[in-house]
Amino acid sequence: xxxxxxxxxxxPAALAASRCVSSxxxxxxxxxxxxxxxxxxQHLIRGQQHQPGNHWKSRKRDQQxxxxxxQYIFVSNTCDTELEEEYxxxxxxxxxxxxxxxxxxxNHLKEKELRSVHIPVSAYPKSLIQWxxxxxxxxxxxxxxxxxxxLLGNLIKMTVGGAAHAxxxxxxxxxxxxxxxxxHVDMSRIPVHDLAHSADEATMAxxxxxxxxxxxxxxxEAKQMIRDSDWSIGSPAREDLWRELCRHHSREKDFDxxxxxxxxxxxxxxxxxxxxxxxxxAFIDANHKVSHSLSPRGVTVCERIISLISFNHPAxxxxxxxxxxxxxxxxxxxxxxxxxxxxxxxxxxxxKFLSQTKIxxxxxxxxxxxxxxxxxxxxxxxxxxxxxxxxxxxxxxxNWMWWILSALPLTHTVRVIDCYLFEGSKVLLRIALAIFHxxxxxxxxxxxxxxxxxxxxxxxxxxHFCQNIQITPQKLLKxxxxxxxxxxxxxxKVVLQTEMFLKSQRTLGGAGGGTGQMNPPETPSLHRSVSxxxxxxxxxxxxxxxxxxxxxxxxxxxxxxxxxxxxxxxQPTLIxxxxxxxxxxxxxxxRAEKYEPTLLCIRTTDDYVFGAYCSTAWAQRxxxxxxxxxxxYFGTGETFLFSLRPTVAKYQWVGISRQQDDAAVxxxxxxxxxxxxxxxxxxxxxxxxxQGIMLDHELRYGKTEPCQTFDNPPLVPNGDFEVKxxxxxxxxxx
Numbered sequence: 001x002x003x004x005x006x007x008x009x010x011x012p013a014a015l016a017a018s019r020c021v022s023s024x025x026x027x028x029x030x031x032x033x034x035x036x037x038x039x040x041x042q043h044l045i046r047g048q049q050h051q052p053g054n055h056w057k058s059r060k061r062d063q064q065x066x067x068x069x070x071q072y073i074f075v076s077n078t079c080d081t082e083l084e085e086e087y088x089x090x091x092x093x094x095x096x097x098x099x100x101x102x103x104x105x106x107n108h109l110k111e112k113e114l115r116s117v118h119i120p121v122s123a124y125p126k127s128l129i130q131w132x133x134x135x136x137x138x139x140x141x142x143x144x145x146x147x148x149x150x151l152l153g154n155l156i157k158m159t160v161g162g163a164a165h166a167x168x169x170x171x172x173x174x175x176x177x178x179x180x181x182x183x184h185v186d187m188s189r190i191p192v193h194d195l196a197h198s199a200d201e202a203t204m205a206x207x208x209x210x211x212x213x214x215x216x217x218x219x220x221e222a223k224q225m226i227r228d229s230d231w232s233i234g235s236p237a238r239e240d241l242w243r244e245l246c247r248h249h250s251r252e253k254d255f256d257x258x259x260x261x262x263x264x265x266x267x268x269x270x271x272x273x274x275x276x277x278x279x280x281x282a283f284i285d286a287n288h289k290v291s292h293s294l295s296p297r298g299v300t301v302c303e304r305i306i307s308l309i310s311f312n313h314p315a316x317x318x319x320x321x322x323x324x325x326x327x328x329x330x331x332x333x334x335x336x337x338x339x340x341x342x343x344x345x346x347x348x349x350x351x352k353f354l355s356q357t358k359i360x361x362x363x364x365x366x367x368x369x370x371x372x373x374x375x376x377x378x379x380x381x382x383x384x385x386x387x388x389x390x391x392x393x394x395x396x397x398x399n400w401m402w403w404i405l406s407a408l409p410l411t412h413t414v415r416v417i418d419c420y421l422f423e424g425s426k427v428l429l430r431i432a433l434a435i436f437h438x439x440x441x442x443x444x445x446x447x448x449x450x451x452x453x454x455x456x457x458x459x460x461x462x463x464h465f466c467q468n469i470q471i472t473p474q475k476l477l478k479x480x481x482x483x484x485x486x487x488x489x490x491x492x493k494v495v496l497q498t499e500m501f502l503k504s505q506r507t508l509g510g511a512g513g514g515t516g517q518m519n520p521p522e523t524p525s526l527h528r529s530v531s532x533x534x535x536x537x538x539x540x541x542x543x544x545x546x547x548x549x550x551x552x553x554x555x556x557x558x559x560x561x562x563x564x565x566x567x568x569x570x571q572p573t574l575i576x577x578x579x580x581x582x583x584x585x586x587x588x589x590x591r592a593e594k595y596e597p598t599l600l601c602i603r604t605t606d607d608y609v610f611g612a613y614c615s616t617a618w619a620q621r622x623x624x625x626x627x628x629x630x631x632x633y634f635g636t637g638e639t640f641l642f643s644l645r646p647t648v649a650k651y652q653w654v655g656i657s658r659q660q661d662d663a664a665v666x667x668x669x670x671x672x673x674x675x676x677x678x679x680x681x682x683x684x685x686x687x688x689x690x691q692g693i694m695l696d697h698e699l700r701y702g703k704t705e706p707c708q709t710f711d712n713p714p715l716v717p718n719g720d721f722e723v724k725x726x727x728x729x730x731x732x733x734x
Contacts, residue, residue, distance in 0.1 A: 194232075325405070576588055578725050600693075
């Protein structure tokens with residue numbers, strides 16, 4: 001019905017206006033038709049004979065008379081000449097409704113009647129047509145009207161595709177939608193007013209502009225371009241933007257169609273969608289299957305992509321947000337591209353984009369609440385004044401991801417994803433705090449919302465607020481990025497501390513396995529579910545037993561119980577050993593620096609066995625910090641020291657140990673955050689009033705001391721040691 005109205009009313013009116021440009025002149029400068037006097041309409045001459053001497057005066061007088069008759073336009077089938085008729089009362093004109101007529105509600109009229117209806121300019125929806133303002137130049141008015149005509153043409157194309165969509169679906173083919181939308185979108189589920197965008201969008205940044213800044217190393221400028229470009233939901237810029245941003249993060253720069261379809265055929269026996277019986281993996285939450293505006297066929301495609309992600313990424317144990325992200329990507333790209341984009345997001349180092357375990361997911365929402373209490377603490381105190389209990393606040397933050405992926409309008413969500421695909425999950429945390437801040441601010445001025453809190457609860461009230469959010473997408477982004485002192489390093493630190501604390505709570509009996517606690521190999525300290533068991537396979541154990549000169553199988557399994565849970569899904573691979581590759585720090589870097597994380601195992605001439613879990617690649621020694629300075633120390637709080645022989649002990653970061661007595665984030669001195677250091681002369685793990693482990697440039701001699709980072713004793717009695725063999729194991733393939 002809306003399509004019919006657009007074609008029969010709005011589009012012809014705008015087209016006529018683009019040719020004639022008569023209805024937008026001010027009363028002071030009415031438009032003069034460019035027609036010969038012989039062809040001048042009789043109602044303009046009004047019986048006066050224009051004498052040669054009075055030509056200009058009579059024309060001016062006629063124009064003044066016409067100025068009072070320019071309120072309404074007659075839209076005819078042709079615009080070869082411009083006709084302006086004096087307005088007469090019309091039975092279809094509602095004089096009692098602010099002198100306006102609803103042009104989108106004229107379907108009861110017959111075609112002949114529609115051709116003769118007088119439609120005032122004010123009747124056209126402001127969300128669809130932006131008429132030129134008075135006082136502008138003629139060329140500018142014509143240019144603006146042409147842009148509006150082009151916009152209306154695009155809207156019509158988007159709304160007339162329903163029949164073609166249904167026909168394509170019946171033939172088991174992907175329908176075709178106008179750019180930038182893919183054929184997986186049901187266009188009828190997107191409101192037409194959301195598809196409209198301003199004429200200024202043509203001047204906004206494109207992917208080529210952003211890519212150019214990135215190639216020049218101007219990451220901040222590229223980031224700001226994405227933040228400032230207020231692309232609409234139907235902006236052509238997004239057709240390439242999302243795919244290329246994901247390609248930038250992916251190790252696979254070429255998205256190979258053949259590999260994808262071969263995998264589909266291997267799993268389902270056919271590439272035809274109707275023949276694929278798709279079953280969602282267990283890491284998807286069935287209560288949060290957010291499909292946005294996808295068609296039923298698009299939903300099936302989304303679930304097939306997720307099933308392939310599960311097949312090729314078995315380490316994922318819990319990633320409920322994956323469904324919503326996949327469905328969003330399918331709005332602007334085809335199935336193969338969406339698969340590779342999701343692969344790039346789940347394959348990112350340190351889970352930059354997507355949490356993949358239950359502990360990581362819980363750590364994120366708890367970190368969001370911790371950061372909120374620091375940076376927008378006024379919102380929490382306001383809720384306390386309104387009598388909202390702490391349990392309801394925690395319940396609301398447990399669902400913070402769904403404020404963005406499910407509750408927000410699609411116009412807001414796609415702008416958040418624009419920034420998310422460039423900057424990572426920190427954007428989502430910022431947006432969540434911005435939503436919470438705006439919600440509480442609105443709550444203080446809305447008594448009805450306050451009154452509904454006791455009955456509806458904070459979670460439901462907040463969710464309803466997101467669905468009906470009143471601020472624009474750009475205002476939401478501005479609020480999120482305007483939170484001061486909210487740095488990436490702080491977000492990473494708090495999330496990591498929270499995750500480590502949660503892991504410590506899952507130890508035997510709830511005790512944390514404190515600093516230096518001895519854990520006999522017969523009694524593993526962590527309870528693991530069946531899905532997280534992840535022990536090395538018998539083949540891997542056999543290979544290590546044959547190749548390793550430092551670890552026994554019993555010691556390997558003990559060490560395995562100390563690893564981060566997500567790393568137990570991988571099989572250890574020996575990438576460097578002094579027995580085979582020689583004693584050289586240069587060779588060590590050449591063979592091991594690109595892997596992340598790694599296990600460093602040292603066996604001394606006195607038969608002591610100890611080492612470190614290095615959470616970050618050694619190549620980080622070449623990187624600069626956020627201030628542009630070379631990093632002296634790098635790594636994260638997942639790094640730890642261990643001893644296997646003659647005593648068995650794990651020495652974790654003191655930041656985790658301090659949290660075992662207090663759930664709040666503990667402040668840790670800088671000297672207790674010196675995890676890893678490397679240069680051409682030595683490598684060091686642990687610092688602060690001593691070096692936990694230090695090795696010289698020949699990897700022949702070393703030293704171990706108590707250090708503030710891990711609060712460890714010397715790992716050998718004398719402190720100094722001579723190396724018998726060093727081995728480095730990789731836990732993730734490049």
